[in-house]
Each structure stands twice: as C-alpha cells, then as structure tokens.
Amino acid sequence: MSYDKITPPENGTKITVNADGSLNVSDNPIIPFIQGDGIGIDITPTMRNVLDSAIEKAYDGKKKIEWFEIYAGEKAVDFYGEGQWLPEDTLNAIEDYKVAIKGPLTTPVGGGIRSLNVAIRQQKDLFACVRPVKYYNGTPSPVKHPEKTDMVIFRENTEDIYAGIEYQTGTPENDKLKNFLIDDMGVDQIRFPDTTSLGIKPISEEGTKRLVRSAINYAIEEGRDSVTLVHKGNIMKFTEGSFKDWGYEVAREEFDAEVIGEGPWCKLPNGIVVKDAIADAFLQQILTRPDEYDVIATMNLNGDYVSDALAACVGGIGIAPGANINYNTGLAVFEATHGTAPKYTGQDKVNPGSLILSAVIMLNYMGWTEAADLIEKGIEASITKKRVTYDFERLMDDATLLKCSEFGEEIIKNM
Numbered sequence: 001m002s003y004d005k006i007t008p009p010e011n012g013t014k015i016t017v018n019a020d021g022s023l024n025v026s027d028n029p030i031i032p033f034i035q036g037d038g039i040g041i042d043i044t045p046t047m048r049n050v051l052d053s054a055i056e057k058a059y060d061g062k063k064k065i066e067w068f069e070i071y072a073g074e075k076a077v078d079f080y081g082e083g084q085w086l087p088e089d090t091l092n093a094i095e096d097y098k099v100a101i102k103g104p105l106t107t108p109v110g111g112g113i114r115s116l117n118v119a120i121r122q123q124k125d126l127f128a129c130v131r132p133v134k135y136y137n138g139t140p141s142p143v144k145h146p147e148k149t150d151m152v153i154f155r156e157n158t159e160d161i162y163a164g165i166e167y168q169t170g171t172p173e174n175d176k177l178k179n180f181l182i183d184d185m186g187v188d189q190i191r192f193p194d195t196t197s198l199g200i201k202p203i204s205e206e207g208t209k210r211l212v213r214s215a216i217n218y219a220i221e222e223g224r225d226s227v228t229l230v231h232k233g234n235i236m237k238f239t240e241g242s243f244k245d246w247g248y249e250v251a252r253e254e255f256d257a258e259v260i261g262e263g264p265w266c267k268l269p270n271g272i273v274v275k276d277a278i279a280d281a282f283l284q285q286i287l288t289r290p291d292e293y294d295v296i297a298t299m300n301l302n303g304d305y306v307s308d309a310l311a312a313c314v315g316g317i318g319i320a321p322g323a324n325i326n327y328n329t330g331l332a333v334f335e336a337t338h339g340t341a342p343k344y345t346g347q348d349k350v351n352p353g354s355l356i357l358s359a360v361i362m363l364n365y366m367g368w369t370e371a372a373d374l375i376e377k378g379i380e381a382s383i384t385k386k387r388v389t390y391d392f393e394r395l396m397d398d399a400t401l402l403k404c405s406e407f408g409e410e411i412i413k414n415m
C-alpha cells in the first residue's frame with residue numbers, strides 16, 4: 001500500500017492475521033499511532049516511552065516496536081490541510097498494519113465535525129469496545145470496597161443513537177422525516193413537532209449477536225463467572241429489548257446455555273451465567289453490589305455512560321483503558337476511555353495510566369505478555385508508593401505529586 005503523505009518505518013514488519021483470527025507478530029512489528037488532540041501531546045510520548053522500556057527489559061532487546069505516526073484530528077489538519085480530519089492514509093494504515101493505538105480526539109458539542117473516534121470505529125467496523133475495569137491496590141476511590149469491582153465492558157461500537165443519524169429542527173431533512181412519521185406512520189407522541197430535532201437508534205440482530213458472542217467467548221477464555229446484558233428494554237422495546245432477546249438467543253443457540261428456572265437467565269455448560277439488568281438499576285448496583293457483575297455486554301450509549309461510571313469506582317478515568325476490536329478480522333485500535341481534557345493540554349500533568357494500560361491490553365493482544373506484566377507491576381508499585389499524578393495525589397494523604405512524564409519514569413523504575 002502506498003500512502004499520500006506518510007512513510008512507514010524502513011525497519012519492521014506488518015502484523016498479519018490468520019483465518020482463525022490469531023495474529024502473526026514478528027520481533028519488530030510496525031505499530032501505527034495517532035498522537036491525539038489535547039492531552040494526547042502529553043500522554044502519547046509517555047506511553048511510548050514506557051512501552052519501549054518494558055519491551056527492552058522483558059526481551060533483552062530482542063523485540064522492539066517500530067512506531068509509525070499516522071494522523072487524525074488537529075494534527076491531521078496541520079499536516080494534510082483544511083478539512084482533513086481523518087485522512088484516507090490513516091484508515092488505510094490501520095487496515096494494513098492491523099494493530100494501532102490512538103490518543104483521544106476532540107468532538108465539538110452541537111455543530112462542527114462528528115466524532116472522529118466514532119468514525120474510526122465505524123469505518124473499520126471495530127464492533128467491540130472492550131473496557132476492563134479493575135482495581136489496582138492503593139488507588140484512591142470514592143467507594144468503600146473498590147476491590148470488589150472487577151468487570152469487563154463489551155460495548156457495541158457501531159450502532160445505536162451513537163451512530164450519528166440525526167436531523168436538526170428546521171432543516172428540510174428533519175421536516176421530511178417528521179412528516180413521514182406523523183402523516184404516514186400515525187405517530188402522535190412527538191410533543192412539540194415544530195421545534196423537534198430527531199435521532200434514529202439502529203440496533204440490529206447481527207450487530208447484537210456478534211457483540212454478545214464476543215463477550216461470551218471472552219468470558220469462557222478468561223474463566224469469568226457471568227455475562228450481563230445491560231439494556232433499557234422495558235422502555236425501548238424493539239431496540240434495547242431486542243438486544244436483550246438476541247443476546248439470550250446467542251447464549252442458548254450457539255453456546256448450549258440452559259434456561260434457569262422460568263428464565264430468561266441461562267447457564268452455559270461450563271457454569272457461566274448469562275443474565276440481564278435494566279440500565280438504571282444496573283448503574284446503582286455497580287455502586288452497591290459490584291461483585292455480582294463480571295462481563296458486561298451493552299449497547300453503544302449505555303456502554304459510554306457505564307464506562308466512565310465504573311472507571312470512577314476504581315480511581316477515575318485517568319487509569320481506565322480500552323480497545324476497539326473486530327474479533328472477525330483481528331483489526332484492533334487501542335485507546336483510553338477518557339477524552340482530550342483540553343484544560344490540561346501540554347502541561348505534562350495528567351495521568352498517562354489510561355493510555356498505558358490500553359497499550360498493556362495491546363501487548364497482551366500481540367502475545368507480548370511478559371512486557372505487559374512488567375508494566376502492570378510498575379503501575380501498581382508506583383501507586384502503592386504514592387508517587388502519582390495530580391488526579392490521585394489530590395485524593396491521597398502524603399502522596400508525592402508527579403508530572404505525566406515523571407509518572408511514566410516511575411513506572412519504568414518500578415517494573
């Protein structure tokens with residue numbers, strides 16, 4: 001593949017994917033990275049520094065990532081020109097190299113461009129947003145027993161109201177859709193038709209089933225206890241309610257789950273329970289009874305809310321990692337749960353933990369588990385020693401405040 005404006009590193013090789021979805025990773029894989037807007041300028045170099053050091057230490061210099069910068073967001077506009085927020089080069093490089101990592105990208109509220117983060121997920125069909133939420137010893141938390149929270153969110157990444165199909169009041173498109181609903185479909189629940197904008201919530205059987213299938217497969221591989229389908233199907237019956245029904249169908253028809261009692265809960269032959277929870281009740285139970293939940297499968301918007309809420313329980317979005325994966329093609333883009341935190345841009349202040357832990361998931365995905373383990377060890381030790389960035393320091397007694405890059409160095413020292 002030739003690119004318009006970017007040149008891959010001379011050394012290194014492409015990761016390739018086998019028919020069964022497993023990866024072929026050489027000792028020198030080329031990994032594309034997007035710096036990201038806002039605090040991307042702070043956390044991305046720190047993440048790279050920590051990764052390079054961990055890999056060097058774990059493999060005595062025999063393995064090394066060849067980093068390949070690709071562009072999105074403000075840096076893409078600077079590099080490629082006006083309007084070039086997500087260049088073809090970037091999407092092609094993700095496709096070619098299979099595994100990539102990105103910093104956060106800004107999305108303006110109201111008008112302006114639609115989310116580039118969502119666009120990458122949709123255009124590369126990275127249907128599962130996988131966000132593990134676990135407690136690292138010593139992390140300050142607002143709950144009494146943060147160690148009871150150990151969940152992995154499987155958030156559907158390509159559908160839902162999040163897909164961006166919406167029309168602004170006053171536009172001909174909105175009028176056309178509104179008139180169709182009212183005149184042809186007999187809709188009479190639009191309270192203020194003259195001033196209403198409309199959004200569409202697509203939820204499909206195919207999209208649901210591939211997400212729930214991935215969540216159950218993950219639960220089996222990782223020896224987890226349960227998979228909970230989180231939905232608001234009592235109100236949104238044919239979208240979120242169908243998500244729940246199709247989720248149970250996957251468990252019963254593809255994994256031989258037996259219905260428990262009157263149902264709909266069911267149990268896989270290996271004992272994993274598939275159950276469901278209504279989203280509002282679930283959000284209070286993650287505070288009161290988090291140990292009842294394990295793997296979570298949910299739709300795009302619920303997954304967004306649940307991600308930040310669960311992250312808060314174990315120390316905040318400063319250490320909440322994530323991955324966007326297509327389990328069929330093997331394509332994966334790793335990214336933090338948080339955004340660009342613009343007020344901290346360029347201050348070398350924020351916690352790089354979220355992006356570093358996203359890179360840990362990436363290393364595990366590549367099979368470089370020894371380097372991943374070293375980094376986790378380094379992070380845990382740095383937190384235990386109370387040598388942390390501002391977000392933890394302000395919640396801990398007698399902690400030492402470190403800058404973003406210093407926290408990276410501290411992790412390296414402790415791994």
Ligand SMILES: NC(=O)C1=CN([C@@H]2O[C@H](COP(=O)(O)OP(=O)(O)OC[C@H]3O[C@@H](n4cnc5c(N)ncnc54)[C@H](OP(=O)(O)O)[C@@H]3O)[C@@H](O)[C@H]2O)C=CC1
Binds near residue numbers: 039337340341350
């Ligand atoms: N995947 C992505 O790229 C995402 C992009 N975004 C985009 O980011 C922009 C800003 O969104 P916003 O709603 O402010 O959410 P952010 O996640 O960017 O920031 C909200 C708050 O979270 C805390 N925070 C975020 N990152 C860190 C970190 N690394 N270390 C410590 N604390 C952190 C800060 O809290 P405090 O003020 O308490 O210090 C910050 O003010 C928007 O344009 C949004 O669309 C948002 C989410 C994901």
Ligand SMILES: O=C(O)CCC(=O)C(=O)O
Binds near residue numbers: 105106115116118337
């Ligand atoms: O794309 C965005 O700007 C926000 C996305 C987001 O909050 C998320 O994916 O968690």
Ligand SMILES: [Mg+2]
Binds near residue numbers: 304305308
């Ligand atoms: Mg979010």
